[in-house]
Amino acid sequence: MAQYNIAVVVGSFRKDSFNQKLAKALQKLFPADFSFTTVRIDDLPLYNQDDEANPSAPVKRLKDEIKAAQGLLFVTPEYNRSIPGVLKNAIDHASRPYGQSVWDGKPAGVIGASVGPIGTALAQQHLRNILAYLNVPTLGQPEAFIHNKEGLYDADGNIGEASRKFLQGWVDAYVGWVKKHV
Numbered sequence: 001m002a003q004y005n006i007a008v009v010v011g012s013f014r015k016d017s018f019n020q021k022l023a024k025a026l027q028k029l030f031p032a033d034f035s036f037t038t039v040r041i042d043d044l045p046l047y048n049q050d051d052e053a054n055p056s057a058p059v060k061r062l063k064d065e066i067k068a069a070q071g072l073l074f075v076t077p078e079y080n081r082s083i084p085g086v087l088k089n090a091i092d093h094a095s096r097p098y099g100q101s102v103w104d105g106k107p108a109g110v111i112g113a114s115v116g117p118i119g120t121a122l123a124q125q126h127l128r129n130i131l132a133y134l135n136v137p138t139l140g141q142p143e144a145f146i147h148n149k150e151g152l153y154d155a156d157g158n159i160g161e162a163s164r165k166f167l168q169g170w171v172d173a174y175v176g177w178v179k180k181h182v
C-alpha cells in the first residue's frame, strides 16, 4: 500500500496554540497510510535574498522536509486579517532560489482556528492566493473555518462530537485530493 507523508505547517508556535492543537487532533482522523512531519518554522531566520546561496541549517531542513512530503497541510491562525508573518517567512524561504521552489505541485489543504467567529476565513484566502502563485493545488471544498469554542474537543483533545462529522468529511476530501495529485 502506498504511504503518504504530509508536511504540516502551523502558523503559530505559541505554547498553547489552538492551531497546533487542531493540527494534532486532525491527524487522528486520517487513514493508516498517512503519516505526518510537523515542519519546524520557529528557528528560521528572517528571509534575506543575500543568504540564498548559503542557506542556514534550518532553511535546508525546511526544504528537505517539504521535498520529502507528498502533501502539505497548512493550519494557521489569522493575524490582522491575513496570515502570520512567521508563516509567510517560511513560505518565502522554501520558494527560493527562483525556479527551485520546493512547494511546486504539492497538493495542499488549508485550515485554521480562530477565537473569532469567521474562523481564519480571510487568512485562508490570502494563503490560497500565495499558494496559487507557487503552483500548489489547494483543496477548494469543503472550506473549514474553525471557531475555537467550547466543545470543539473532547476531554482527551480529540475533535468533539459536535464537529467530528464535519471535520472527518474535510479530512476525507483532503485525503482524496492528495491521492489524486500524487
Ligand code: FNR
Pocket (backbone or CB within 6 Å): 012, 013, 014, 016, 017, 018, 019, 020, 077, 078, 079, 080, 081, 082, 113, 114, 115, 116, 117, 118, 119, 120
Ligand atoms: C489575532 N487574532 C485574530 N483573530 C481573528 O480571527 N482575526 C484576526 O485578524 C486576528 N488578528 C490577530 C492579530 C494578532 C497579532 C494576534 C496575536 C491575534 C486572534 C487569534 O485568533 C488568536 O490569538 C489565536 O489564539 C491565534 O492562534 P493560536 O496562536 O492560538 O494558534
